Amino acid sequence: MVALYRRQQQAAHFVIICVLLLHGGSIVSADTPANCTYEDVVGQWTFYTTAMGYDNTLNCSAMPQSMFKGNYGLKLYFPSKAVDQHGNQGFWTLIYNQGFEVVIQGRKFFAFSRYEGKEPNTTSVCSETMRGMSHNVVGRSWACFYGMKQKKTNPKKLNTSAPKSKLLTSKMLYNSIIPPGY
Known part of the structure; x- marks a missing residue:
């Protein structure tokens, strides 16, 4: 039972990573340079x-x-x-x-x-x-x-020439979501 739960968690984490990697770039690039309050x-x-x-x-x-x-x-x-x-x-x-x-x-x-x-x-x-x-x-x-x-x-x-924050790399993202040992 524990093994099945662990596999389900791994599958869920994999899906989250795929969604973030596939769509993350398009979300970031959607910004316009307008800044109105x-x-x-x-x-x-x-x-x-x-x-x-x-x-x-x-x-x-x-x-x-x-x-x-x-x-x-x-x-x-x-x-x-x-x-x-x-x-x-x-x-x-x-x-x-x-x-x-x-x-x-x-x-x-x-x-x-x-x-x-x-x-x-x-x-x-x-x-x-x-x-x-x-x-x-x-x-x-x-x-x-x-x-x-x-x-x-x-x-x-x-x-907007100030340095922008680093985007997460796939390895950083993977390591932050999937604990060691999976």
């Missing part, structure tokens, strides 16, 4: 929108600017309240320091905060978003949008 994002916003009704294969970065004909006003309050131009209430959340999501009137909006330049020298423009996507709360009727905050925040210059 709650204080940067709260305030009055206008979302410029395309028509709804697309599916999830929509490519907002390729959408012509002339397609962004609608506008939707809303105010984001700390820590999570959102109120639109008609008084409807919803909620919002900062996604790490990279972007934010707003859920209001049966729609979800997500966009990354805008940044300029390339690493190691970038500037966060937290009063604007990149082009993002919205859809209804069941994941249909997709549209594109981008956001502009009414009161501009000062751009933040970043220098």
